[in-house]
Amino acid sequence: MEVKLIKIGIGDAEKLWKMQVKAFQGLYEKYQDAETSPATEKIDKIIMRLNQPFTYYYFIEADSVIVGAVRVVDKQENGRAKRISPIFIMEEYRNRGYAQKAIQLVEEIHGSSNWELETILQEKGNCYLYEKMGYHQTGKTETINDKLTLVFYKKD
Secondary structure, rough: OOEEEEEEHHHHHHHHHHHHHHHHHHHHHOOOOOOOEEEEEHHHHHHHHHHHOOEEEEEEEEEEEEHHHHHHHEEOOOOOOOEEEEEOOOHHHHOOHHHHHHHHHHHHHHHHEEEEEEEEEOOHHHHHHHHHHOOEEEEEEEEEEOOOEEEEEOOO
16 A cells, blocks of 8 residues: 655645545534534635645545545744644545554654644544554543534644
8 A cells, every 4th residue: 555645735625625525524414513523614714724834735645546635734833733633534445544644644744743633532533543643632622512522632
């Protein structure tokens, strides 16, 4: 399995947005988190982020097929943590190690320490992935609704 990251430009905003909406639709239906779900974001938000000098979006490609995407926020300031927000794999390609490999690749590009992210506490597979990649819970959580709690992670 060959996995690589392809930097996304503004010309791919619509493709990225459509993938993101589709990838997060199942979680949105499960948790009804209209204010925080990437499935409910408008394309304008993707375009705004693509124009930010500190945002890096990458398509995740596996064996010449685009299977997902990841956004890295890297303000490149001393002491400022980098963030993964969001990362997703399209449903038909999940559980094949692509997210794990993509995280390794973004750490090769942006550095392997001083990272933050948050995920859904109730999604044990996501928590397992990040913990396997060296992230640890900070103790901070944020209740979004009665079904969904965000849990915050850090990697030193």
